[in-house]
Amino acid sequence: MSRIDDGVGAGVVRGDGAQERGPFADRSIGSIIAESRNLNAEQVEQVLRYQRDHGVRFGEAAVALGLASSDDVLFALSQQFHYPYAPGENRVGSPELVTLNAPFGYQAESFRAIRSQLMMRVYNDERARTAIAVVSPDSGDGKTFFAANIAATLAQLGGRTLLIDADMRGPRQHEVFGIENKSGLSGILSGRSESKVIQQVAGIPSLFVLPVGITPPNPLELVERPAFGLLIRELIGKFDHVIVDTPAAVYGSDCAVIAARCGAGLIIARRNSARVDALHEMLSDLSNATMNVVGVVINDL
Structure with missing residues (x-):
């Protein structure tokens, strides 16, 4: 200590x-x-x-x-x-939230190191503000785990931070944070009148989550609509940091579309599991889009 x-x-x-x-x-x-x-x-x-x-x-x-x-x-x-620290029986959400439940451990320190890189590469005065889409080639790469913890780490700086669950094929952020998922992103993009879709994380005054809500049958069409880009731009203006969780690339092109709307993408790949060809293909696809590829994180946590 x-x-x-x-x-x-x-x-x-x-x-x-x-x-x-x-x-x-x-x-x-x-x-x-x-x-x-x-x-x-x-x-x-x-x-x-x-x-x-x-x-x-x-x-x-x-x-x-x-x-x-x-x-x-x-x-x-x-x-x-x-x-922010939740001792013992007051742990926040899932044990996956290592940056909130064990903020002084080596895993949390790894996320703080990545946060420092993001603050220099993305969140500086010389660049236009963007959202960051967290993307991965395959399921099981730890994308949801990473998105949740990097959002929490950014919130620990004190700036208003929003985590958007845009994985409308297999949403999990509501489970990770232990929040309601009755309404959310899918309802907004479908044009339904939704209330209280953005929820504050208990005990962390600067961290907010926008869950998916009802899982839709047409996730790709929803993120391709102009409404999604307009929503991202609006939220970027209201929050200091916006992190967006996405479906793995193996399920379709949702992640590439979402990353393009966000303006920046961060690739997550699992050590000793991710295929090199799939990673190169994702890098190529994202580099060809009108967005900034922030970097690649190899996950072994």
Whole structure:
């Protein structure tokens, strides 16, 4: 665990990217742990004595004495640095959401490294704002897993982030985030009057999801309609980051059409599984479209 000084002030990032003061603002890690674990004065003194005798931090001392868990320490750190974290029984959605449920692990760190690349290549002042379509040659490449986690990681920066599930052949984002799927993208593109189609993820004020809704019989026709491009342009203007999950290329040309409407595509391929010829074909198809191929991610998570 990183040794981070106690006593650093923090707040909660609002959906508009500004900070508002949270219940643990300007509090030490020790005081946060003591309050969240309901430690009495005698127990706090016991921890402080162990801390002095062994030259460790309050959290480490509390864990060593069995008065707190590692989850408690991580929660306290997340509160100080206004970093979304769901400890223990409060896990967000599916275990697949490693960037929310285990934000200090190596998998989450891998997503943060990719986020840094995206911020430099896509989300900078020199480029026109675009959405990013997450595409893959075949099913099982981890595209939905990647789209969910990269969206969550972008939201952790504080900017309003929207994840669109445009995989109208096998939608899963509503399952990953544990949200309703009664209405969504398919209804909008079909011209139906839909309400509350964009849902905020509980506990993450800057992360929103637009699910598929009813799975349609004509997914390719829906994304080929002008309405889809108009919708993407409208949402790009309302959110700081827009990530779009797509069907695998093996199911048809939906992903190429969606990526072209988004303006940027990021290819996901699974290590030791993806066929080189399929990957080259996808790169060629996307490069020929009027869009920016951001890069290729080899998934071994």
